[in-house]
Structure formats: C-alpha cells, structure tokens
Amino acid sequence: MEPVTKQETRHTINNFVSVDCVIFGFDFTQLNVLLVDRVMVDELTGKEIFSDLTLAGNHIYEDEDLEEAAARILFDLTGLKDIYLEQFKTFGAPGRISRANDKLWLEASGRDPNDRIVTVGYYSLLATDKVTLEWKGRNVRWTPVSEVTELAFDHMEILNEALIALRQSLIREPIGFALLPSKFTLSQLQRVYEVILGVSLDKRNFRKKVSRMKYLVSLEEKQIGVAHKPARLYSFDRDMYESTRKELLDFAI
Amino acid sequence: MEPVTKQETRHTINNFVSVDCVIFGFDFTQLNVLLVDRVMVDELTGKEIFSDLTLAGNHIYEDEDLEEAAARILFDLTGLKDIYLEQFKTFGAPGRISRANDKLWLEASGRDPNDRIVTVGYYSLLATDKVTLEWKGRNVRWTPVSEVTELAFDHMEILNEALIALRQSLIREPIGFALLPSKFTLSQLQRVYEVILGVSLDKRNFRKKVSRMKYLVSLEEKQIGVAHKPARLYSFDRDMYESTRKELLDFAI
DNA sequence: CTGCTTTGTGTAGATTTTACACTTATAGAA
DNA sequence: TTCTATAAGTGTAAAATCTACACAAAGCAG
Numbered sequence: 416m417e418p419v420t421k422q423e424t425r426h427t428i429n430n431f432v433s434v435d436c437v438i439f440g441f442d443f444t445q446l447n448v449l450l451v452d453r454v455m456v457d458e459l460t461g462k463e464i465f466s467d468l469t470l471a472g473n474h475i476y477e478d479e480d481l482e483e484a485a486a487r488i489l490f491d492l493t494g495l496k497d498i499y500l501e502q503f504k505t506f507g508a509p510g511r512i513s514r515a516n517d518k519l520w521l522e523a524s525g526r527d528p529n530d531r532i533v534t535v536g537y538y539s540l541l542a543t544d545k546v547t548l549e550w551k552g553r554n555v556r557w558t559p560v561s562e563v564t565e566l567a568f569d570h571m572e573i574l575n576e577a578l579i580a581l582r583q584s585l586i587r588e589p590i591g592f593a594l595l596p597s598k599f600t601l602s603q604l605q606r607v608y609e610v611i612l613g614v615s616l617d618k619r620n621f622r623k624k625v626s627r628m629k630y631l632v633s634l635e636e637k638q639i640g641v642a643h644k645p646a647r648l649y650s651f652d653r654d655m656y657e658s659t660r661k662e663l664l665d666f667a668i
Numbered sequence: 669m670e671p672v673t674k675q676e677t678r679h680t681i682n683n684f685v686s687v688d689c690v691i692f693g694f695d696f697t698q699l700n701v702l703l704v705d706r707v708m709v710d711e712l713t714g715k716e717i718f719s720d721l722t723l724a725g726n727h728i729y730e731d732e733d734l735e736e737a738a739a740r741i742l743f744d745l746t747g748l749k750d751i752y753l754e755q756f757k758t759f760g761a762p763g764r765i766s767r768a769n770d771k772l773w774l775e776a777s778g779r780d781p782n783d784r785i786v787t788v789g790y791y792s793l794l795a796t797d798k799v800t801l802e803w804k805g806r807n808v809r810w811t812p813v814s815e816v817t818e819l820a821f822d823h824m825e826i827l828n829e830a831l832i833a834l835r836q837s838l839i840r841e842p843i844g845f846a847l848l849p850s851k852f853t854l855s856q857l858q859r860v861y862e863v864i865l866g867v868s869l870d871k872r873n874f875r876k877k878v879s880r881m882k883y884l885v886s887l888e889e890k891q892i893g894v895a896h897k898p899a900r901l902y903s904f905d906r907d908m909y910e911s912t913r914k915e916l917l918d919f920a921i
Numbered sequence: 922c923t924g925c926t927t928t929g930t931g932t933a934g935a936t937t938t939t940a941c942a943c944t945t946a947t948a949g950a951a
Numbered sequence: 952t953t954c955t956a957t958a959a960g961t962g963t964a965a966a967a968t969c970t971a972c973a974c975a976a977a978g979c980a981g
Contacts, residue, residue, distance in 0.1 A: 430685035506736075
C-alpha cells in the first residue's frame with residue numbers, strides 16, 4: 416500500500432499470489448482432507464521422477480477476488496458451490512518453497528523457483544459425498560487428516576493451521592449443521608462434534624447443551640427402518656440462529 | 669502453488685504484495701490507532717492536491733517473511749520491538765484500489781494503478797507512550813478509533829476487521845497485560861477490558877473473575893502517594909499462564 | 922478533622938457444568 | 952411369537968459460574 420521510493424531498493428516485485436484450499440470432508444467416521452496427487456515424469460524417458468501429495472491451490476485470475484479464487488478451486492474439485500469457505504491465514508516466508516521436488520516442479524512449468532509465492536489459505540468443510548475426484552488430469556483423494564504425515568511445499572503447516580481454525584469455528588459457529596441432511600438426529604449432530612474436535616462427549620450433557628439452542632428445532636418425526644429405537648429428527652433454523660446469535664461479550668482470559 | 673499451464677490465460681502475474689499494520693494504542697482513556705498523513709502536492713505549483721489518512725503499510729522485502737515486514741513497519745513507526753503482532757486477514761479484491769486519490773498516489777510513485785495489490789493485514793497493541801511520531805517524512809498521529817470515519821484505499825474496512833480480531837484476542841488471550849506496568853492494580857486491568865471492548869464491567873464481578881486466574885499474582889505491595897485508599901498491586905506470571913492454559917474444549921455453538 | 926476519591930468486599934438467586942446408569946423402541950433372527 | 956441386538960432417550964445432585972447490587976475503609980488535601 417506504500418509507493419516505492421528511490422531509497423528502497425530491497426523490494427521484491429515478483430511476488431506471486433496464490434490461494435490454497437484445505438477442503439475438509441466429514442463422513443461420520445473421520446475427518447478427511449482432499450489431497451491432490453502430484454506426479455513428475457521425465458519427459459524423455461517417461462519415468463517417474465517423484466510423486467507426492469499437495470493441497471489444492473491455484474493462482475488468482477485477474478478479475479477475481481481472493482475468495483472467488485478459492486471458491487473456483489473448490490468448485491473445480493467438488494462441483495459444489497456456496498460451500499462454507501473461510502480465509503484463515505496467509506503464508507509468505509521467503510523459504511517456503513525450498514525443497515528439491517518443489518523447485519523441480521515449478522521449473523517444469525516455466526517458473527523461476529526462486530520467486531516467492533505468497534499463498535492465502537482457505538479452508539472449507541463439506542460432507543464427503545458426490546465430489547469430483549479428478550482435477551486437471553490429476554488424481555484427487557480423500558485422506559483421513561490423522562494419516563497425513565507429509566505434503567509438498569509447506570502444505571503440512573498450512574493443513575495444521577487450517578485444522579486449528581476449523582475447530583475454533585466449529586466451536587463458535589453452527590457450521591456443523593451443513594454436514595447433515597436437513598433432518599437429522601441428535602446423535603448425528605453429536606458425532607459431528609466428536610469427529611471434528613477429536614473428543615468424545617457425554618450424550619446426556621450434549622443434549623442438555625444443544626436443547627438450549629433455539630435454532631435447533633425438534634420435528635414431530637422419527638427415523639424409520641432402523642433396527643433400534645428410532646431417533647427423533649431435528650432441523651436447523653438459520654433465521655432463528657441469525658436473530659438470536661449474541662455478540663461475544665463475556666470474556667474468558 | 670500451482671504451476672501455470674498453457675490453457676490458463678486468465679492469470680495475473682503482477683500481484684504486488686504488501687503488509688498493512690493496524691497499530692492500536694491504549695491510553696487508559698480510549699483506544700487509538702496510528703494513522704499516517706498522506707499529502708499529495710503538485711510538483712510544479714507546490715499546491716496541495718489532496719490530503720488524507722492511511723494505515724501504515726509497506727511492501728515486503730525480498731528476504732523478509734510477512735511477519736518480519738510487519739514488525740519492521742511497527743519498529744519504524746514506534747521504535748519498539750517484540751510487540752504483540754498478529755496477522756488477521758488478507759485483502760485482495762481487484763477493485764480495492766479504485767478511488768481517484770489512491771490512483772493518483774500510486775501513479776505519482778511510478779506504479780501502474782491498475783495492478784492489484786494484495787495486502788496482508790496485521791494488528792498490534794501497545795501503550796501510547798514513547799512512539800516515534802514521524803515516518804518517511806510524514807506525520808503520524810494517534811487517533812481515537814471511535815473518531816476514524818474515512819481512510820484511504822480500503823483501510824477503513826481493514827481497520828474494522830482488525831478491531832474485531834483484536835477484541836476476540838483480548839477475550840481469549842491475556843494480551844491486555846502488556847499494556848500495563850509490571851505492577852498494576854485491578855482497576856487498571858479492568859480499564860483495559862472496558863476501553864478495548866467498549867463495555868463497562870461490574871467491579872465486583874470482574875474481580876471475582878480474575879481472581880480465579882492463577883497467573884495473576886497478588887503482591888504484598890500497595891500504591892503509594894495516591895489521594896485515596898491505595899490499591900493492592902498485582903503482576904502477571906507468564907510461565908504460570910503458559911503452564912495452566914487449557915486447550916479450548918467446551919464448545920458453545 | 923473534614924471532605925474527597927477510589928479501593929475492597931459478600932450474598933442470594935439463577936444458570937451452567939459435570940459425572941453417571943437404566944429403560945424403551947424397533948428390526949431381524951430364531 | 953419371542954428373543955436379541957442396537958441405539959435412543961431420560962434425571963439428579965453437587966460444584967461452579969454468573970448476575971445484580973451497596974457500603975465501609977484508607978489515604979491525601981485542604
């Protein structure tokens with residue numbers, strides 16, 4: 416935001432800006448993340464040079480806002496629009512692209528691997544159903560978050576930060592409801608919290624807690640076809656949530 | 669993070685990256701923000717073309733991490749190091765530099781005003797004492813946050829987002845202690861919360877609340893020389909805080 | 922010694938948190 | 952029809968926290 420003056424010669428002008436999406440997928444069993452296969456092949460011999468995994472990222476187009484770029488990437492991978500998407504942190508350390516594979520990869524696509532790429536991190540959360548599992552000719556796969564140990568670039572760090580931010584959001588905002596069908600049971604809702612936060616919760620206390628939320632509406636309807644006592648169904652009332660959400664006030668330093 | 673392929677022609681490569689610092693200053697009366705005078709003068713006539721206010725921002729140097737750039741700006745303005753500094757959001761809308769003054773300003777410093785500048789927002793919090801009030805030959809001033817109504821670029825939006833993030837941090841982390849001398853009274857501590865959050869708190873309930881925090885240590889020492897009952901002094905024990913901080917767990921959707 | 926100013930303190934009622942175990946409704950198998 | 956497996960649904964007591972609210976004590980200045 417500051418004009419360049421003549422004294423300042425240490426400036427960089429080739430800062431490329433990209434967006435990386437940490438797409439979390441919930442499936443009632445575990446929390447997954449969408450990872451993209453990155454395979455580099457020797458053009459002459461056809462032999463594989465290396466193969467690893469990355470988050471889904473892309474540069475931003477000229478006419479796009481950052482969030483639009485993230486939504487585009489999300490759409491390309493999943494075919495879904497209007498999905499919960501949140502910016503959480505921007506990464507721009509000069510050495511964030513320093514590993515050999517990453518440099519090779521950039522060179523192969525005509526970039527100077529010494530340029531800095533500043534990347535804006537977004538995360539999103541959706542149910543792992545009906546997502547396109549192909550992107551730019553590359554394989555895309557759901558991987559349980561707990562099993563991800565190594566990623567290209569600094570994507571492991573980005574994933575870790577995203578997970579922290581996701582959990583904070585889940586605690587403070589009703590983003591878990593988007594993972595459920597429009598009518599759901601309290602056990603399903605509890606599962607959302609348990610899986611994403613990685614904790615186990617007491618059933619009775621959980622119900623006591625959510626029963627205080629006016630935007631959780633109890634339907635006069637039950638599950639059918641289940642081989643046990645059928646659960647009552649509930650739905651999420653967004654309008655009620657919007658109108659009763661209280662501003663943060665009491666502090667808990 | 670994604671190599672450019674031939675099909676993708678809509679990409680931008682001239683994305684300049686800058687850092688903007690929202691420097692909050694606390695003075696027991698109000699919350700202030702450091703603003704920089706921006707005056708544009710006609711080179712020939714010497715007449716003022718316009719004058720307004722901006723946040724403190726700068727591009728990032730080649731060898732700097734984003735946070736280092738923010739810390740450098742903070743140091744240049746205040747002469748202070750190791751101050752609380754937090755990244756909160758990145759702004760990159762294509763039209764974020766669209767007002768006439770802003771375009772003139774960029775042109776005057778040899779930039780193409782149609783280039784996009786992606787800026788990473790940081791905020792910091794300090795006591796309004798002993799800060800350098802000059803920066804790059806321009807005037808720098810503390811302005812009460814409540815009186816800021818218009819800023820250059822999209823800096824008003826950036827300020828608003830920073831304020832929200834600051835308040836959240838104050839509520840969740842003990843960042844207020846840095847504004848106080850090493851020995852302080854509970855009334856001073858209460859004032860920190862009241863001024864920054866913009867609320868008034870009940871004295872007894874506040875004391876009950878903070879008395880539960882083990883890292884707030886009560887000293888066997890009192891104020892001297894005050895024309896009223898002298899207050900007991902307290903200090904903040906960072907080690908105790910680090911060792912007893914509980915991970916967020918109970919959720920409050 | 923009087924007045925001014927700020928400190929410091931307690932209680933009762935309401936709400937929330939925590940830990941904890943048994944009965945009920947249904948589908949499917951015997 | 953009965954039995955079995957499975958998940959649903961429910962209450963209580965103790966502890967902790969939250970909320971609203973008013974007056975005496977300590978020091979300095981005059």
